[in-house]
């Protein structure tokens with residue numbers, strides 16, 4: 001984040017306090033989660049849906065889609081299992097009930113993920129997606145016409161898929177970790193060596209593990225002289241190309257991103273809020289956010305993900321206390337975008353971040 005990014009810092013905690021009960025309820029899977037019901041709205045149908053994830057025998061990640069049966073709206077379309085929240089139910093209770101009714105399984109681990117609103121001819125729906133990684137019982141087609149296990153990023157073997165779900169399928173391609181360069185402290189050569197080690201270790205240690213290899217790398221280091229930044233960016237892209245599942249974004253410099261063949265661009269908050277802001281023309285675009293307004297803007301521009309922080313105190317922004325996990329969760333609960341938690345992150349905080357609705361963690365000093 002640039003110095004201008006700090007203008008809204010602190011707003012995160014403040015805005016989170018104003019979040020609705022519904023958002024609070026949907027925010028986390030911690031003991032406090034799911035203890036309140038969504039705020040009823042005559043106009044919006046609340047839905048809980050499960051992105052059920054497994055690792056197949058080849059070590060690849062897969063998710064489950066199910067086909068809507070005859071007699072329902074959008075019969076024959078493929079969806080994530082789930083359904084409408086009944087009066088008095090929390091989001092999590094609705095999820096648990098639906099998966100018993102539809103699949104015959106008891107959910108034992110679910111983390112809140114994205115919330116997506118979509119206007120259909122028959123209704124406006126607000127779908128709270130949970131990632132479900134553990135359950136009891138065998139999945140059975142009790143209510144659906146069929147099942148399919150899909151690989152994130154691979155062409156879908158089934159269609160049509162419910163129209164609201166396109167962004168969800170794209171979000172499933174994102175990894176759990178975003179590494180941010182810190183050549184200002186480590187030097188360009190030091191940083192390239194750290195990345196080579198990190199990617200090498202990652203590949204070697206987790207060659208068969210589903211998510212271990214994949215990560216995003218953001219070339220930040222905005223203060224570097226242009227030639228050094230170019231060398232860093234080119235070096236990071238060259239390293240990334242030696243490892244599958246590693247994609248590189250350049251912070252705030254589309255021309256540099258193009259010249260080094262990066263996968264994407266990353267927008268600092270000031271750029272995001274500019275009146276003439278548009279989504280840069282890259283396959284992958286991220287944005288730095290510190291408030292609900294910035295998250296909403298990132299979604300409006302069609303960014304693929306946001307980085308939200310600082311969550312915990314960090315030397316990068318020593319003036320900021322960090323919004324804390326509960327505020328993070330409340331902001332994440334309202335976002336249609338996958339969000340990486342930033343600020344004071346370390347590898348062992350990944351599970352905590354996910355329990356509070358994060359896509360994963362963004363690390364600057366805490367990687368390698």
Ligand SMILES: Nc1nc2c([nH]c(=O)n2[C@H]2C[C@H](O)[C@@H](COP(=O)(O)OP(=O)(O)OP(=O)(O)O)O2)c(=O)[nH]1
Pocket residue numbers: 047048049072073078079080081082083084085118120123125127162163164165
């Ligand atoms: N379950 C589910 N619903 C989705 C997804 N994507 C999406 O747009 N929706 C929409 C379709 C429907 O308008 C709404 C879910 O309503 P539903 O009719 O399936 O709910 P239900 O299982 O409670 O069904 P019913 O008892 O009312 O017949 O959310 C998805 O991935 N999963």
